Amino acid sequence: MLRDLADWIADRRTSPSPIRPPRSAQLPEVTTTGIGINATWAALRDALLPTAFPTDHPRYLAFVGGSPTPAAVIADAALSAASIYGGSELEAGDVVAAERVAIQWLCDTVGYPDTAHGVFVSGGSLANLSALVTARHGRVAPDGRAPASSSPVVRPMPRWAQPPPSWAAGSSRVGSPDHPLRGSDLAAALADVDPRDVVAVVASAGATNTGAIDCLADIADVCAQHGVWLHVDAAYGGAALLSPGRRADFDGIDRANSVTIDPHKWLFTPFDCAAVLYQDPLVARAAHRQRAGYLDAVNDADVDNPADYAAHLSRRARGLPVWASLVANGTDAYVEAVECCLATAEYAAKQIESSPHLELANDPHLSVVLFRRRGWSAEQYARWSERARSRGMALVTPTTFADETVLRLCFVNPLTTTADVDLVLESLECDAPTT
Numbered sequence: 001m002l003r004d005l006a007d008w009i010a011d012r013r014t015s016p017s018p019i020r021p022p023r024s025a026q027l028p029e030v031t032t033t034g035i036g037i038n039a040t041w042a043a044l045r046d047a048l049l050p051t052a053f054p055t056d057h058p059r060y061l062a063f064v065g066g067s068p069t070p071a072a073v074i075a076d077a078a079l080s081a082a083s084i085y086g087g088s089e090l091e092a093g094d095v096v097a098a099e100r101v102a103i104q105w106l107c108d109t110v111g112y113p114d115t116a117h118g119v120f121v122s123g124g125s126l127a128n129l130s131a132l133v134t135a136r137h138g139r140v141a142p143d144g145r146a147p148a149s150s151s152p153v154v155r156p157m158p159r160w161a162q163p164p165p166s167w168a169a170g171s172s173r174v175g176s177p178d179h180p181l182r183g184s185d186l187a188a189a190l191a192d193v194d195p196r197d198v199v200a201v202v203a204s205a206g207a208t209n210t211g212a213i214d215c216l217a218d219i220a221d222v223c224a225q226h227g228v229w230l231h232v233d234a235a236y237g238g239a240a241l242l243s244p245g246r247r248a249d250f251d252g253i254d255r256a257n258s259v260t261i262d263p264h265k266w267l268f269t270p271f272d273c274a275a276v277l278y279q280d281p282l283v284a285r286a287a288h289r290q291r292a293g294y295l296d297a298v299n300d301a302d303v304d305n306p307a308d309y310a311a312h313l314s315r316r317a318r319g320l321p322v323w324a325s326l327v328a329n330g331t332d333a334y335v336e337a338v339e340c341c342l343a344t345a346e347y348a349a350k351q352i353e354s355s356p357h358l359e360l361a362n363d364p365h366l367s368v369v370l371f372r373r374r375g376w377s378a379e380q381y382a383r384w385s386e387r388a389r390s391r392g393m394a395l396v397t398p399t400t401f402a403d404e405t406v407l408r409l410c411f412v413n414p415l416t417t418t419a420d421v422d423l424v425l426e427s428l429e430c431d432a433p434t435t
């Protein structure tokens with residue numbers, strides 16, 4: 001079994017195996033006696049896992065994929081094998097210290113001061129939610145009253161990252177999700193609102209659909225004027241902070257009170273691993289630390305336990321793979337890998353521009369490319385996409401941009417080559433599949 005896993009890790013990095021189409025495999029059933037670990041492994045390896053489209057396949061270009069390094073995968077596997085509880089230093093020992101190093105690297109990348117801190121959580125959704133809970137806790141109005149429970153949260157957010165229902169009634173959206181938010185839009189929205197009723201402004205640094213980055217410096221100015229908490233969702237886009245050429249696009253991010261960056265998206269870490277970072281971690285600890293008699297042993301005032309900084313208690317030490325991969329590969333490799341993805345996206349955009357049957361839908365941002373196949377309807381995109389997936393050629397899905405169905409490519413895997421891009425684009429030259 002371990003040899004199978006080792007081969008798999010190595011093979012998928014060197015020559016990714018073609019994806020087999022889903023088959024209606026007879027999976028073993030749960031019985032009173034069980035079938036044993038060998039037969040279970042055989043079913044996993046041969047019948048179940050091959051039906052999935054691995055996110056690190058070089059032509060997984062839908063949604064936001066992931067391409068973990070071998071060092072990160074090994075550390076992730078070790079975490080399970082070693083049965084590490086990652087909530088407290090008492091239990092996890094130096095694993096917590098290693099995660100802290102990885103968090104510090106992300107804080108440095110954002111441009112935060114040394115006093116900043118954060119924690120790794122399961123995903124961008126929980127990171128955003130945890131930051132909003134912290135914002136609500138930290139946002140005490142000048143008159144000393146806590147914000148109303150229906151406080152607005154300003155900025156379009158993915159539905160699953162929106163605030164809890166009790167807040168939703170008062171949440172407001174500013175601008176269009178398809179275009180970067182400007183400081184003036186935000187200022188206009190806040191003009192009609194009592195800032196004491198605002199939990200937070202949430203800006204995007206790399207919108208999922210388009211890759212667009214909001215005008216963070218202007219937004220930070222407006223938030224400072226109104227005394228409003230600024231959270232920046234850089235779950236996908238934050239990796240591009242490592243690109244010297246793109247860094248200026250993020251100006252102002254270091255003034256956010258909190259930031260989300262997901263290593264499981266574009267920082268080469270296995271699912272699931274997202275980071276929520278706080279400029280003032282004490283506010284987060286005050287908001288999130290749980291109290292109970294049985295936790296007295298870990299709740300020493302001076303100890304900062306990972307459980308203290310987000311909406312969780314038991315947790316996987318999912319920052320360990322980030323640390324292990326940074327140690328193994330060095331930070332230069334991260335810069336190179338991100339640059340490589342940006343270059344592949346630029347190549348794709350150029351190829352699209354020069355193809356008579358294709359057309360860019362907008363000026364691409366970061367590593368997301370939106371484009372149309374001239375003459376195709378939404379149904380034709382859907383049929384082409386399904387055929388490409390079921391044949392194991394590529395995972396590319398349509399999206400809606402400015403009320404139009406278009407195709408979307410998102411590059412987060414440095415092993416995706418220009419030949420992979422060509423293969424996908426050439427498959428769009430033919431007529432749309434009819435079934």
Ligand SMILES: Cc1ncc(COP(=O)(O)O)c(C=O)c1O
Pocket residue numbers: 064122123124125126158161204206207208233234235236237262274
């Ligand atoms: C900008 C942004 N924020 C938040 C999320 C949610 O992250 P997760 O899927 O890890 O919960 C995503 C996911 O694609 C994202 O791109």
